[in-house]
Amino acid sequence: MHVKETIKALHLLKKYGISISIDDFGTGYSSLSYLKKLPIDCLKNDRSFIQYIQEDYSNSEIARAISSLSQSLKLQVIAEGVEEEYQKAFLMENGCDHMQGYLFSKPLAEKILKQHF
Known part of the structure; x- marks a missing residue:
């Protein structure tokens, strides 16, 4: 899919x-240029930056x-x-x-999710 088609979608x-x-902002293919081009609402701070927040400046x-x-x-x-x-x-x-993370909840099975939502 081309960028223009993706933005339109x-x-x-x-x-x-x-x-x-x-998702996973700051790693992989995420780029600051996406912030200008894409109609986004939220950035998800990748867990790799959260995991050792205290140990690594x-x-x-x-x-x-x-x-x-x-x-x-x-x-x-959102912090992952x-x-x-x-x-x-x-x-x-x-x-x-x-x-989001284990501090709040471990992953829930689909069956449990359906009961609550």
Whole structure:
């Protein structure tokens, strides 16, 4: 699929009320240029930056920068892989909107999800 077709499809999805997120932001193929081109609502801060937030200064600064960038662009930010209270505290202090990870819940089976939702 070409970039123009993808952007058109994403705009159509947004028209129907679907939020668009960039997953694993800061790793792999994610690029700052996507922030200008794509009609996104949210960045998902990759767990690799969250995992060693306390032990590695670079990770904490990258996580902080992604939150700051998201806020500047009026995007939501989700942190992946939150497993410890100190990670949660750090993320809350740095404007993280949402968090997911073992600290809150282990993955749920489809059967359980259907019962609750």
